[in-house]
Amino acid sequence: MLTKNTAGVAVVKKIALTVNGKAYAIEIDIRESLLDVLRDRLQFTGVKQGCSVGECGACTVLIDGTPVNSCIYLASWADGKTITTIEGLAKDGQLTPVQEAFVEEGAIQCGFCTPGVVLSTTAMVQSGRSFTHAEVRRELSGHLCRCTGYQKIVDAAERALREAEAK
Numbered sequence: 001m002l003t004k005n006t007a008g009v010a011v012v013k014k015i016a017l018t019v020n021g022k023a024y025a026i027e028i029d030i031r032e033s034l035l036d037v038l039r040d041r042l043q044f045t046g047v048k049q050g051c052s053v054g055e056c057g058a059c060t061v062l063i064d065g066t067p068v069n070s071c072i073y074l075a076s077w078a079d080g081k082t083i084t085t086i087e088g089l090a091k092d093g094q095l096t097p098v099q100e101a102f103v104e105e106g107a108i109q110c111g112f113c114t115p116g117v118v119l120s121t122t123a124m125v126q127s128g129r130s131f132t133h134a135e136v137r138r139e140l141s142g143h144l145c146r147c148t149g150y151q152k153i154v155d156a157a158e159r160a161l162r163e164a165e166a167k
């Protein structure tokens, strides 16, 4: 890795971040996206790479609980942050209620958009507030899905929210 660019500016930075409950201290190039660091350096390949320009939502991760497109988020900004990827949800093979809702509603076809929409739905559930149908659609509007026609995804998100509220 180059440590300086052609103008002599340092491009390497050490960052410390927590991913799925585990602490990492790594050197990154300040031009690297969080998506590249998560997928290529830390091997969290459940974070999907679609458009790479912030349009499709496939690369969504939770940063301190908020859904973010990791392709347009510099890895250097993640210093000190807590990241959750799709790999951080199920424990010992036990799906979370949100993941189960997606299975039960048949909201998964090719699965490419699924990590992102599941994480955005998880953020809604973790917020503890109620969402109207229109708000659920708006919260998921940053995710493109080529397979499901969206209705089943919205059904799954609303099921997860309903079940969480009933607890």
Ligand code: FES
Pocket (backbone or CB within 6 Å): 048, 049, 050, 051, 052, 053, 054, 055, 056, 057, 058, 059, 060, 069, 070, 071, 072
């Ligand atoms: S890959 Fe990040 S929004 Fe499409």
Ligand code: FES
Pocket (backbone or CB within 6 Å): 107, 108, 109, 110, 111, 112, 113, 114, 144, 145, 146, 147, 148
């Ligand atoms: S299930 Fe295929 S892109 Fe959404």
